[in-house]
Structure formats: C-alpha cells, structure tokens
Amino acid sequence: MTALRVGVDVGGTNTDAVVLDAADRVLARAKRPTSPDVTAGLRAALDAVLGEIGGRADEVTRVMLGTTHATNAILERRSLGRVAVLRLGAPATTAIPPLTGWPADLRRAVSAGEAVVGGGHFVDGRPIAPLDRAAIRRFLTEGGREADAVAVTGVFSPAGADQEREVAEIVRTELGAAVPISLSHEIGSLGLVERENATVLNAALYGVARDVTRALTDALAGRGLAPQTYFAQNDGTLMAVDHAARYPVLTIGSGPANSLRGAALLSGVSDAIVADVGGTSTDFGVLAGGFPRESAAPAEIGGVTTNFRMPDILAIALGGGSVVAGGAVGPRSVGYRITREALVFGGRTATLTDAAVAAGRGRVGTHPVPDLDGLAAAVRLADEMVADAVDRVSLGRGDRPLVAVGGGAFLLPDTIPGAGEVVRPPDADVANAVGAAIALAGGRSGTIVAGRTGRDAAVERAKREAADRAVAAGADPAAVEIVELSEVPLSYLEGPAVRVHVKAAGPLK
Amino acid sequence: MIPVMEASRLITADDVAPLARGCAVLGTGGGGDVASGALAARRAVEQYGGVPLIALGDLSPDDVILPLGMIGAPTVGHEMIHGDDQPALILREVERLLGRRPAAVMSSEIGGSNGVHPVGWAARLGLPLLDADAMGRAFPEVQMVSMHVAGLAPTVIVLADVVGNVTAVRPVDGAWAERIARAVCVAAGSSALMADYILRAAEARGALIEGTVSRAIALGRAVDGAADPLGALTAELGARNLLNGKITDLRRETTGGFARGAAVVTGVGGDRGRIITLEIQNENLVAVEDGRVLAMVPDLITVVDTQTASAVQTEGLRYGQRISVLAWPCDPLWRTPRGIEVAGPRAFGYDLDYVPVEDIP
Structure with a gap:
C-alpha cells in the first residue's frame, strides 16, 4: 500500500503544501497566499495539492500542519480563552505575582483571575508549604466559573509534579471534567515566571486549537478523507492532533523548524547550516543530528517572556527583492512586488535578483539585465553578508555543508567561506512544507538534579518522561529514542548540581 | 568618577528599565539576571509609589542604613522567587536588635539583580533608597564589600527566607559572616534575603561606594535610543x-x-x-x-x-x-x-x- 502524506506550512506570506510518497518524493506542490484568517489560505493550498493528485487523494493517510494560528491569536488578542491562573508557592514568589509585566490588553483578554496559594517545593524537593486546598477551592468557586481553562504552576514542579496533578483533580471536581487544565511541568522548564507565562498562554489557546483542528478535518472531510492529522512543534517534531489540542502553545515557532527539517530531508544531510532565502530576508539556522539547534535566549511571544527553546535563527535583511542602490544592498526590499519592479521582470528597480542573474547565478524573469554599474559590487557585498552570517552561526566549525532553500536559494554563491559544500536540493522552495511532513513525533523533559546521589536515577526519570511524552505525541513506543541530552552545571549550590534537558523522538506509529 | 547627586530625586516606574540595563553593565558578567528584578521593582513602585533616592549627606549621623541583597543560587532564585514579606521581616528584626528603625535601604551589590531589587524593597518598606552600594559592581562573596575594606565589622547579619524564618547572626569577622550566611542560605533552599554590615550614617563615609544607583540609571539612559549605543x-x-x-x-x-x-x-x-x-x-x-x-x-x-x-x-x-x-x-x-x-x-x-x-x- 502506498501511503501518501501531505505537509502544509502556513508562513507570513505564503501557505505551502506538498504531497510526499513513502519514499519522500514530492508528488505535488502548491503555494497560496496566506489569508488574514489563516484558515482560507490553508484550505486553498490543501485543495490545490489534493486536486493535483486527483484519484490518489484517498491514499493520503497522514496530514501534517505547521501553522501560525496560535501566534496570530496571541499577537492579535483574538479567539483567546479566559484563564484562571493558579500558582502554588506562597509565601514564596509573591514579589512577582502571576502575569506581572504582561501587556495590559493581553492580560485583560486572558485573565479570569489569579491567585498565589500555599504549595510548591524547594530545590531539594521539600515542600515550601502544605498545599492550600481550601484556598484553591475558594479561588475556583469564586472566579473559576468565568474561566474557559485553568493554568497551574507550582514552584519546582519540573522536578516534582505531584502537587500540580493533585490540583488538576481538585479543578475537575470543582469545575467539571470539561474545563481544560494546563499544568506547567508539562509545558516548560525551570524559570517560574517564564514557565507560568507559557502555561497560561497554552491554556488561552485551547479554543484556537479546536478551531484549527476543526477547519483542517472539515476541509479533509469535504473530500471524503479522514487521514490522521498532526501539528508541527517548534523543535522540529510532530504531535498528534489530540496531543496538540492539549499543548497548542508548542506549535508556536514551528515555521523555522519546518524549514530546517525540510532542508535535512530534501538534502539528506543531517548536520548542516541551512539558509532559507526569501524575498526580504534570509534565515540562517543550524541542523544538528537532523534537528534544529535551539536558542539559549528566552523567547518572547506577543510581549510575554517564555522559556521555550525556539530554533536558533539568525535573520539578515537580504533577499531576492533587496534593493541595490548607492553601493548598498537592502535592507529595503521590493518584497512581493518583485515580479513587477525588478529589472529582469521589466521593472525599474535594481534588486539582488538582477545582480545575481547578471553574475550568471540563475535565469530568472522575462527581460535581460541591463549593463549597470554596481551590480557586480552588490553580489560581492551580499556574499560578504552571507559569509558573515555563516560565520556567526557556525560556532567556529567551518566544515559543515550549507543547504540552500527557499525561493531565493539561487542567489547564494557556490562557495561560502566558513561552510563546506553548498547543497541545493530539489524542491527547495517548498522545504518548509516538506519539513512539516516529516514523520517523527517528539517530547521533552527537564529537571534539576541537586547533589551527587540520585543523579543517574533522576536523569533516567527525565529520559523516561521525555520518551513517554514522545509516545503521547504519536511516536512508536518501540522505536522512540533519546535524541538530545544536555546537562548544565549550576553555580552557588552546595555540591554538584545540574540542570538536565532531554528530548526524545520516534517515527509515527 | 563619582557623580554628584542632586538632592532627593524620586525613582519612578520609568527609571526601572534604565536602572536594570545599567546594573547589568555594572554586573561584570555576574550578579544574576536583571529582568526579574525589574519586574518586581516596577510592580512595587506602581503599587506603593516612587522611591526617594537620597545621598549619604541627607542622613543624620545616627540614622541606620539597611543594606539588602539576595544570596544563593541564581537558578534557584529564578524559580523560587522571593516573597513580598521578606524585606519587612528583616526590617522588623533589625529594628528590634538596634532599637531603631532603619532610615534608608541600600543595595549591597549594584551589579546585576541586587542593584534593581532594592528599589522594590524600599517601595514596599516605605523607605528611601540610598544612592550607594557596597561593591560598585558584582562580587561573589559576602565579605567582598566596601565596609569590610573600610575596617567595619559585620556586627549583625539578618537573613529571611521564603517561608519566613528569620536568622540573626553575630559573626566574629567577615570570613565567618560568609561561612555562616552560606550555611543558612543552603538550609533555606539556596535562596535568602540578607541584611549585612548594617551601619550608621556616621560610619558610612568612606565605607560605601556612593552615587552608584544614579550612575546605573545614567548608564541605562545613555544607551537608550543612542545612535551609537x-x-x-x-x-x-x-x-x-x-x-x-x-x-x-x-x-x-x-x-x-x-x-x-x-x-x-x-x-x-x-x-x-x-x-x-x-x-x-x-x-x-x-x-x-x-x-x-x-x-x-x-x-x-x-x-x-x-x-x-x-x-x-x-x-x-x-x-x-x-x-x-x-x-x-x-x-x-x-x-x-x-x-x-x-x-x-x-x-x-x-x-x-x-x-x-x-x-x-
């Protein structure tokens, strides 16, 4: 049986879709403008590729979606649910109450009340205070009725989640089983405020997740299809749709991850620098063991700081539409108007595309490039900017190949200082949609291990937890593997103490 | 190099971000993350009002200065944030021990998060903030303070932890102060608020590094919006x-x-x-x-x-x-x-x- 998969990636400008066969060959591809509501563009791209494969549409067994629905909902404060925010940690942590520092309008849209109640743990696992069940019930009966969801964050819950789980039981008893609950230990790692922010955003996004899931299944049902559906996560793995319904916030940042994973799949290279060249900018990222290298800096979403580990992307203002003028390239770009304004399309603006065509790097457009001063210099300048960016992301390693993807991949030279071979895979302009259709589900876990004893057991527990989460996200339990394990030593603690991060992934079952 | 202070200006919510930027610069790579300090300080100033920033000369000789700082593991402090009541616990204990209510809060370490938090603590306690600190930068150990250099003894150290335990210590010297404070901090879950080298204004001249709060704010403001930061x-x-x-x-x-x-x-x-x-x-x-x-x-x-x-x-x-x-x-x-x-x-x-x-x- 030839199972086909469909990958869809919703980007800022375009929504791309591809159909892949079991051998990862691209059978069909489509680019449609991303619509303001996101869903119409998604439907159009999906319809286009399914239409292209015609009768084989019923061979589609899986559909994978990387989407900006969640990001847009937060940025636009739209379709967000109201969240009862509960923190376990009093009398500690009260110097920074929940949602401190949130933009006022986002806070108004999201909060159905906040409380810091007795509970939480010390770094060594002792309780800070007994769990204040009475205060939790009072908070839920007073404010909880207005809430669409509940977010629970306990101090040091990534190292011990029992209290958060108990509170979930109390919420179910008080508000009924229908009210969804976000528990912080399932969402993020250490760093209370950032993890709590991410947990609250997750709880606010349940409605958005329901809507996009319904839109996707409706669009497929309209063609008589009922494939398994998956959402792309920000770490380059997938999660099954029922899992995504509980962790919608993990879809944020999946776009750059998709493009990196797609570059890996199309090129067959798993350790490389990836340059995704667009019309206005170029994103540089790094593939390590087939997955995106992650940024150490905290990720800000809609003005709220979270501790997600997003793909480490360096964006520079250089793309096919970058305007060549006065001895400079960019940052101004003609953007989507390139097909009217660039010289090779008969327009009057010299762009990097024109300069690259004049330099013989590709054949693009409808008109020859006039002999203009400055075009050759522009190519040299752009090459220097690319070399500089490659140097910045390379971490001192100059031997890794560079995979060029995106519509402007041809702009890049064949040799780049700081990188090995420049690889130009086929279908590079839909690498992001191909990346969405990768077939790995993943999960992660993090904890802190204090003291020398128990380190091995704690690391094993973290590994098991990450593997369990990968399986819950849809991975085959028999084939799930630990793909990343990092230990960071901590300062100013008695004895050795480390912070452990584990990521697990496996093929879809 | 010590800027001259204008008398008693008010630190408002708008000063918190530049202060945090400046404290990060003075942290010489350490001193903890300034972001959560800025969150806490800004909230406290919004809730309790702005904090008068005073110079040493504004105090009477007998006035008690309360140097405050968090000690412990930054990673722990980032997860187990301190409680709103910890500064008041320390203030009450110091007042009981000295028979006198401190007249001003001071940052024990301007570099890093301990430079920013005292604005929130002062707001919460209703006390002015002294435009000075005990390091002019960040240092890792309790005895690496200007008072120790000036020959003052750490007569009494008071620590308050997140659950409300208050510890008062009379160490024989700075090295013991460091050792005992560290042990108390570990017992308290590797994070505690500490008042150390509590002193009177009369003995403070030459024993503090003056002007560092206004300097940190000025550093933050200099970078803010500069064409060449x-x-x-x-x-x-x-x-x-x-x-x-x-x-x-x-x-x-x-x-x-x-x-x-x-x-x-x-x-x-x-x-x-x-x-x-x-x-x-x-x-x-x-x-x-x-x-x-x-x-x-x-x-x-x-x-x-x-x-x-x-x-x-x-x-x-x-x-x-x-x-x-x-x-x-x-x-x-x-x-x-x-x-x-x-x-x-x-x-x-x-x-x-x-x-x-x-x-x-």
Missing part, C-alpha cells in the same frame, strides 16, 4: 574598549559552587588578528592578550553586545557572538592595599600584581 556606553563609563570581536572558544565548569571558565574573543574589523582571553569566575575577572594582562579585578570588565551595547552575562556567552570587551577603573576604595587584599587578583587565585587598567599601556 556602544560609543555612548563607553563614553558614559569612561571605559576602554579592549576589543571588538567574537567568541571563538568557551570553557565552563562548576567547582566549589562557583562557575569558572574562560572565553576566547577573536578580534574582528579593526581588531582582526588580536585575541583576548577572559578569565571568568561568575564574573569576568581578568582579560589577557598574548600573555599580557589588559585589565584585572577589581577593575570592571564587562562584555557587551557590539550592536546594542547591552551587557552579556557570563552564562549567556555563546560561540560566534559579536561582542565588545569594556574595562574601566573600579572605585578608589578597591585600590587601597586592603581593597586589593579583599578583592584583588590574588583573592581569586590569580598570581598577579594589581595594575590599574588605565596604567596598562
């Missing part, structure tokens, strides 16, 4: 830019509770061909080029992002980062023989004779 910061600090470069090697380990390591910075642009190694123990302590020391503790060495001039903490250093290494003179107090003994290169295990940064050719 690096140039603006370098000028405001009176610093030497040792090198514009990128990180090409990093070595990290944690021994004895301290994060040690080294960062190799390779010059770019006009500094191409030069290589500086930074020796790190929580803070940036020594900058070396070709075996030649360019700057050393207690002078200040801070790594900033070349483009934005925002300070980079040692934990945030990454390969490939484009950074500039700034170095500038410490307060004269640290350059006295006793200052060098307490916090000079040998106090950190470097077999170096201290040479002021501006005297190094």
